[in-house]
Amino acid sequence: MKQHNVMVVGAGVAGMKASLLLAQAGVKVHLIERESLIGGQTIKFEEVYPNMECATCMVAPIQQDVLQNEDIEVSLLSTLKKVEEKSDSYEVEIEKKARYVSLENCIGCNACFDPCPVELDNTFEENLSKKKAISVPCPGALPNVPTIDPANCLRLNGKKKDCKACQEACMFDAVDFSQKDEKVKIDVGAIIVTTGFDMFDVKPLDEYGYGKYPNVYTAMEFERLYAQNGPTEGKLVLRDDKPIKSIGIIHCIGRKELGYCSGVCCMYSAKIAQFLKHKAPDAKIHEFYRDLCIPGKSYQNFYESTRKKGVNFIRFNEIHVGKSNGNIEITCSEENGQDQKIKADMVILSPALIPGKDTETLAKILGVGLDTHGFFATQNQQLSPVITEKKGIFIAGCAEGPKDIPDSIAQAEAAVGKVLLHLQ
Amino acid sequence: MNGNIGVYVCECGPNIGEKIDIDKVLEAIASLPHVKVAKRFGLLCSNDGKKYLEDEMRKEELTHVVIAACSPRDHEQTFMTVAERAGLNPYLVQLVNIREQCAWMIPDKEAATEKAIKYIRAGISRVSLHQALTKKELEVCTDVLVIGGGISGIETALSLAGEDRKVFIVEKSEELGGKANKLSRLLPHQGSTLSLIQEKIDTLNKNAHIEVFTGSQVVDARGFLGNFEVVIQKGENAGEQEIKVGAVVVATGFDLFNPEENPAYGLGKVDNVVTSLQLEEMIKTEKVLLKNGKPPRSLALIHCVGRSEKGYCSKTCCLNILKNAHFLKDKIKDVDVTEIYRDLCLPNKADQDYYEEVEKKGVKFLRSNEIVNIKAEGGQISVEYKIDGKSKKISVDMAVLSPAMIPSADSKKIAEMLNLPLDPTGFIKEAHGMLEPIATPIEGVFAAGCSLGPKNIPESIIQAQATAGNIISSLIPGKKIKPEVKVSVVREEFCTGCQTCLSVCFYGAISFDPHKGVSVVNEAICRGCGSCVGSCPSGAIRSKHFTYTQLYREVLEALR
Numbered sequence: 012m013k014q015h016n017v018m019v020v021g022a023g024v025a026g027m028k029a030s031l032l033l034a035q036a037g038v039k040v041h042l043i044e045r046e047s048l049i050g051g052q053t054i055k056f057e058e059v060y061p062n063m064e065c066a067t068c069m070v071a072p073i074q075q076d077v078l079q080n081e082d083i084e085v086s087l088l089s090t091l092k093k094v095e096e097k098s099d100s101y102e103v104e105i106e107k108k109a110r111y112v113s114l115e116n117c118i119g120c121n122a123c124f125d126p127c128p129v130e131l132d133n134t135f136e137e138n139l140s141k142k143k144a145i146s147v148p149c150p151g152a153l154p155n156v157p158t159i160d161p162a163n164c165l166r167l168n169g170k171k172k173d174c175k176a177c178q179e180a181c182m183f184d185a186v187d188f189s190q191k192d193e194k195v196k197i198d199v200g201a202i203i204v205t206t207g208f209d210m211f212d213v214k215p216l217d218e219y220g221y222g223k224y225p226n227v228y229t230a231m232e233f234e235r236l237y238a239q240n241g242p243t244e245g246k247l248v249l250r251d252d253k254p255i256k257s258i259g260i261i262h263c264i265g266r267k268e269l270g271y272c273s274g275v276c277c278m279y280s281a282k283i284a285q286f287l288k289h290k291a292p293d294a295k296i297h298e299f300y301r302d303l304c305i306p307g308k309s310y311q312n313f314y315e316s317t318r319k320k321g322v323n324f325i326r327f328n329e330i331h332v333g334k335s336n337g338n339i340e341i342t343c344s345e346e347n348g349q350d351q352k353i354k355a356d357m358v359i360l361s362p363a364l365i366p367g368k369d370t371e372t373l374a375k376i377l378g379v380g381l382d383t384h385g386f387f388a389t390q391n392q393q394l395s396p397v398i399t400e401k402k403g404i405f406i407a408g409c410a411e412g413p414k415d416i417p418d419s420i421a422q423a424e425a426a427v428g429k430v431l432l433h434l435q
Numbered sequence: 436m437n438g439n440i441g442v443y444v445c446e447c448g449p450n451i452g453e454k455i456d457i458d459k460v461l462e463a464i465a466s467l468p469h470v471k472v473a474k475r476f477g478l479l480c481s482n483d484g485k486k487y488l489e490d491e492m493r494k495e496e497l498t499h500v501v502i503a504a505c506s507p508r509d510h511e512q513t514f515m516t517v518a519e520r521a522g523l524n525p526y527l528v529q530l531v532n533i534r535e536q537c538a539w540m541i542p543d544k545e546a547a548t549e550k551a552i553k554y555i556r557a558g559i560s561r562v563s564l565h566q567a568l569t570k571k572e573l574e575v576c577t578d579v580l581v582i583g584g585g586i587s588g589i590e591t592a593l594s595l596a597g598e599d600r601k602v603f604i605v606e607k608s609e610e611l612g613g614k615a616n617k618l619s620r621l622l623p624h625q626g627s628t629l630s631l632i633q634e635k636i637d638t639l640n641k642n643a644h645i646e647v648f649t650g651s652q653v654v655d656a657r658g659f660l661g662n663f664e665v666v667i668q669k670g671e672n673a674g675e676q677e678i679k680v681g682a683v684v685v686a687t688g689f690d691l692f693n694p695e696e697n698p699a700y701g702l703g704k705v706d707n708v709v710t711s712l713q714l715e716e717m718i719k720t721e722k723v724l725l726k727n728g729k730p731p732r733s734l735a736l737i738h739c740v741g742r743s744e745k746g747y748c749s750k751t752c753c754l755n756i757l758k759n760a761h762f763l764k765d766k767i768k769d770v771d772v773t774e775i776y777r778d779l780c781l782p783n784k785a786d787q788d789y790y791e792e793v794e795k796k797g798v799k800f801l802r803s804n805e806i807v808n809i810k811a812e813g814g815q816i817s818v819e820y821k822i823d824g825k826s827k828k829i830s831v832d833m834a835v836l837s838p839a840m841i842p843s844a845d846s847k848k849i850a851e852m853l854n855l856p857l858d859p860t861g862f863i864k865e866a867h868g869m870l871e872p873i874a875t876p877i878e879g880v881f882a883a884g885c886s887l888g889p890k891n892i893p894e895s896i897i898q899a900q901a902t903a904g905n906i907i908s909s910l911i912p913g914k915k916i917k918p919e920v921k922v923s924v925v926r927e928e929f930c931t932g933c934q935t936c937l938s939v940c941f942y943g944a945i946s947f948d949p950h951k952g953v954s955v956v957n958e959a960i961c962r963g964c965g966s967c968v969g970s971c972p973s974g975a976i977r978s979k980h981f982t983y984t985q986l987y988r989e990v991l992e993a994l995r
Contacts, residue, residue: 069869304782306750386784424905427908432903
């Protein structure tokens with residue numbers, strides 16, 4: 012086998028597993044990640060269905076293996092800028108943003124956070140908590156090394172050029188303001204795109220009351236609220252501190268607008284109900300769903316155990332979140348035409364999975380197509396589910412369409428198989 | 436013991452340096468037996484620190500090393516590598532976690548220091564009992580056995596076979612193609628299933644590196660990653676053949692739930708009640724006809740047959756029924772098609788579009804919670820179903836039942852032969868349902884497609900390709916594999932032959948030697964989890980890196 016390098020774009024579970032498998036085969040991997048940490052969306056979940064395993068604990072060994080593997084070169088804060096096709100390889104230009112903290116020197120003691128005078132919304136925590144201009148997204152982030160946000164750091168944005176609060180607090184000489192963004196060119200024999208998904212934006216939809224009523228949450232906000240390493244350290248506190256007696260979970264948010272079922276929301280919504288039964292055992296929980304899509308050999312059991320715990324499942328046609336007497340009220344019309352009104356102290360919206368925000372740009376750079384929903388298109392979705400029209404470029408995981416963790420990993424491993432054959 | 440133990444305490448900057456009185460720690464341990472040196476250093480995991488350690492190990496001629504620092508998760512591997520570079524066996528190094536477990540846990544410096552001393556003492560007494568363990572290297576065979584010649588098996592073989600890798604497919608029936616042979620088409624836009632399979636079989640036949648045994652069965656397979664010995668029973672009277680392979684892929688597919696198990700469905704009793712496979716057959720021959728030879732004017736396509744009985748959703752039926760409804764609407768003029776469903780499960784990105792297309796063709800959808808019964812009534816078939824507690828009825832000329840997918844009849848036998856666990860549904864259980872979707876607990880044995888659970892064709896193809904990805908990366912021509920060294924060993928003189936250990940081993944690493952009457956651990960398969968050690972009633976099994984003495988002495992020192 013010719014020993015070409017391979018680039019993997021996106022360090023979520025699919026990207027990490029693909030990288031490890033390639034490295035095991037003796038291939039040198041360049042793993043490119045836009046964020047300052049690896050792990051993708053999975054590390055935001057406290058537990059994953061159906062076995063309610065702790066997701067961060069499940070993924071941490073994989074993250075460690077990736078970071079410690081000598082054949083995997085991880086580039087963080089990095090994005091693809093240009094891809095040039097050569098006779099049997101691609102020349103890829105990467106833009107690597109400065110971290111301003113040395114990965115080698117920093118030991119992750121966090122001593123630099125407190126002295127920083129700037130406070131910002133923490134987007135990793137769905138803006139449910141604040142962070143400093145020098146920060147890690149959440150406790151346990153890997154690599155456990157903070158990043159300075161140059162747009163908000165007073166020294167780097169020029170508002171207070173002599174500020175060195177973090178640098179003075181660091182005992183390991185890790186803060187380095189002299190770092191610059193850099194462009195790097197890498198030759199690779201193949202590229203696997205594992206850039207994952209985003210969540211459908213519920214803000215523009217008026218009928219769910221998101222943004223209007225403080226106690227309407229998205230599923231991802233709830234995941235962080237529930238997480239031990241999240242903004243409340245796992246304590247279930249509403250935005251307005253009110254007690255929780257009744258909760259509504261609404262499925263299929265965005266399905267109609269997008270025109271597809273994401274295949275995972277029914278299950279993650281049932282998981283949320285199980286979480287709630289654990290943290291708010293006396294609260295009434297109502298799940299509003301359209302069609303139950305629980306396509307896995309052990310999923311029906313999970314759904315039934317959720318029901319047995321006393322969760323009330325209501326099938327709806329139309330649904331609306333409004334207010335009555337100062338309380339949130341969910342109005343839904345059922346299939347038989349009857350209307351139901353249910354009061355809720357907390358509403359959790361379960362949005363569809365959509366293509367990651369950079370998908371279109373990346374597709375243009377790579378010269379590969381998108382499908383009608385904006386996910387990466389494979390040559391033939393039925394028969395070659397990882398191959399693109401461009402030789403040597405492969406797609407895996409949610410970049411190709413909504414899927415759960417095992418399906419993403421299977422696709423990543425399939426892409427590795429194709430890459431290894433391609434490189435031969 | 437004879438030897439020199441070196442103890443190094445890492446300050447980890449202020450993390451340990453400020454929270455623990457390191458000088459006091461050094462003083463307390465320096466005089467312990469066999470401790471030659473006890474020193475402190477600023478940051479041992481830094482490049483300077485690693486260099487320092489390596490030099491120390493050589494200079495002081497250390498035989499064992501204790502490093503008191505952070506969690507082994509962070510830097511055990513780092514320090515083992517340093518030891519290896521210094522010419523010291525890496526298993527003679529013990530990392531003691533005085534950061535997370537002492538410095539960060541206990542605000543009181545004196546108490547933290549006391550605890551650190553105990554932990555380091557425990558580490559010293561343990562390391563003095565460590566054995567040098569050496570990684571063995573094993574040659575591997577790169578060839579692969581695929582059990583099952585359906586779409587998953589074919590795709591696996593096509594993704595693997597090449598110059599340096601031969602693939603053997605063993606198929607019990609007389610032809611390749613599996614269940615997909617029985618389907619009329621993939622989705623209407625995707626052409627005929629038969630031509631797809633034929634195309635793949637043609638490619639397969641042209642590949643000199645694939646050997647196919649049809650009408651054959653695997654009757655024995657034993658071994659481990661890189662080295663399996665397999666016996667194939669060829670045909671009826673064609674005898675047996677032995678082959679050697681490095682990996683095994685189970686692609687034994689599925690069977691369908693038999694609706695006759697529940698008399699309410701009327702199959703076999705009521706004329707013109709058929710299964711979806713029978714309808715596929717009629718579609719294939721373009722003869723969708725009633726028993727009386729006339730085309731049906733109305734059909735009910737019934738979803739979820741066997742779902743309640745089996746307890747899971749087979750996830751492919753909804754789309755497949757839509758496909759058949761589409762076809763019927765296209766081919767039979769003015770036909771009335773009604774789907775009786777529970778929940779539409781359309782979890783792939785293109786499914787909803789397809790559903791809408793079928794709906795536009797005038798296919799009706801009735802939701803039902805339960806089929807009450809299907810019976811003959813007035814020359815037609817009456818389908819009685821329940822919705823929201825009320826019974827309703829429709830009359831049709833033909834009723835088509837779509838049964839759930841169930842594990843194939845052979846899967847139990849094959850699982851037993853390969854020592855694979857099954858999950859409660861009877862499908863093969865994954866090594867890890869989330870992270871290792873196509874691996875089994877037995878290293879070197881993979882599974883793909885419906886042997887693991889219900890799946891559609893693209894998903895089966897992905898899994899087949901994924902097994903190929905795993906096998907190509909683990910069985911590399913000319914490259915040896917290094918099995919785990921912290922394994923279990925049986926002390927034969929204590930083994931009573933009760934075989935408790937066989938039942939707890941998740942990896943199938945233990946077998947029973949009937950001549951000696953003792954259990955035998957295959958070190959190439961053992962992963963060192965220790966389950967057998969804990970379960971052995973006579974204490975005959977010992978874990979090489981976690982012996983009773985090591986653990987006892989370690990705990991004793993920590994508590995003293």
